Amino acid sequence: MKALTLASSQESKLLLTQVQAGALKAHEVQIKVKAAALNHRDEWCRQGLYPNIQDGVILGSDGAGVVTDLGAEVDAKWLDQEVIINPALNWGDDQRAQGKEFQILGMPSNGTFAEFINVPVDRLHPKPKHMTWEEAAALPLAGLTAFRALNYRGRLQAGENLLVTGFGGGVAQFAAQFGLAAQANVFVSSSSEAKISKALQLGAKTGYNYQNENWTDLALAETGGFDLIIDGAAGDALNDLVKVAKPGGRIVFYGATLGNPGELAARKIFWNQLNIMGTTMGSDLDFEEMLAFVSKHQIKPLIDEVYNLENASKAFEKMNKGNQLGKLVLVP
């Protein structure tokens, strides 16, 4: 079968190649991949920016497809089912945090950027009926991360002021969409006026361009502060978020693309009773609740562009530049 492997993380080199489909183990199924989607994680794997990167692995965490073969001890009902894959492997039984065995599909285990993939049957869920294959493939990793950040970690309530920073990234767009569906007052920030326009179109109340030095003053004056902030950047910009959070507010961050924050304003954090909470991915329960939520509210992922597997390098380039608005989808 055709598959996109990480040929060399040292040279950031991908390879579209023919590989043998793996033999099915007990409790596994084979899925014919109808669509897959990129995450920043895939680009970071390509660049070797994670510990324990293994060359030769098929990349890809997000995918949806049809079950084409069953390993031992798998119920026959699964054959021919249209499914979406939960890419969180071995979370464990603690809702608060993943266990030591936790992995994400697509490194070090083979991922979704291939014609077929073998996954444990307990990772499968019915494909949401209101979504195309491309949309279903775009949902898992970023949708799960956003849903846990908003719901289990952030405890978003209807009517609250929600700020989603860096609108345009996968998690951020889902956080904004989920927040709108949960009847929060949704605000976004971005450095791109085009992305802000898109957020307003979706129903966001205001978008703040964080390159404007006064954006925190503006936001405070207009909103009175945010109850919940979902952020993937951290870095020194975290102090801006401390500034625009309401007393008692929550800042939930799922990444640190700007690196470590320096000189965090400690006095403001304790006097204002703020909560700074880290989150990553989500538990099996988070995934189930996320699927129920998107079905209930008929939410469809934003898709920036769809590529053939042959053109995957173009999708990685676009991810690297960060100009996309919505998910980048690969179709084998």
Add this chain to the structure above:
Amino acid sequence: MKALTLASSQESKLLLTQVQAGALKAHEVQIKVKAAALNHRDEWCRQGLYPNIQDGVILGSDGAGVVTDLGAEVDAKWLDQEVIINPALNWGDDQRAQGKEFQILGMPSNGTFAEFINVPVDRLHPKPKHMTWEEAAALPLAGLTAFRALNYRGRLQAGENLLVTGFGGGVAQFAAQFGLAAQANVFVSSSSEAKISKALQLGAKTGYNYQNENWTDLALAETGGFDLIIDGAAGDALNDLVKVAKPGGRIVFYGATLGNPGELAARKIFWNQLNIMGTTMGSDLDFEEMLAFVSKHQIKPLIDEVYNLENASKAFEKMNKGNQLGKLVLVP
């Protein structure tokens, strides 16, 4: 009446002087102060380290005494009652955070370091029966802060591993005592072996000397990490706490005596699903629950030394040096 006023914050100068007892307003009572206690806040007021410090104010947040006079619209039942004073004024009705009107007794309003004090009747609670006057006076501000940090903010559960940093300070000693009563596994840190010994005597499992460079490795190896950490220092030491927190753990800090943390390890915080939460003082509900808790568990504050009001400057000196173990109490 005799009272200890802040003569000059610029010169860090206190003055024991004769002042006229204030006239009672409606809803106020006059209390003959039986005992009062120092907090770091009093020393910081003396040094002018808060915004809006006003010279001439009588210092002191903690106090207990007997009601000697009633203002208009106060129920006659209060006369002659033995009471403890809640020093949190105008918290407001949001349990998550104090409102804009919030103040702490003893600056800018006149405090407890005097023979008499006038306070709103809704700040009064019956003095806990199992405490002496000195013990009752030692409880309010630090006990409230510790109780909210552990309970409303930290959600401490029986059987959890609790680390209290900087054992010896007022809030830290209450946090350790409350944690023991709540059946947590209590650990402390300190730079003083004498303070660590005292914590072990009280029932702490281990004390870590944070001047030992390996204390985080030791603590992780011995405990497997902490579910909840109560800290008043922040600063760069916060990264040590991030290191020894269990995945999903909570770090609640009520002060920043070491200043702002630099270069916080963001990746560790989100990957380990950590919670860094600020807290200060507590709501009226926190105070009521704290009083019920100390009565139920017959907890008595640790008292380092009792001074006459005439010797208050010695108590302030000791607070400034930070060598005390337990509260410094003043008796008018």
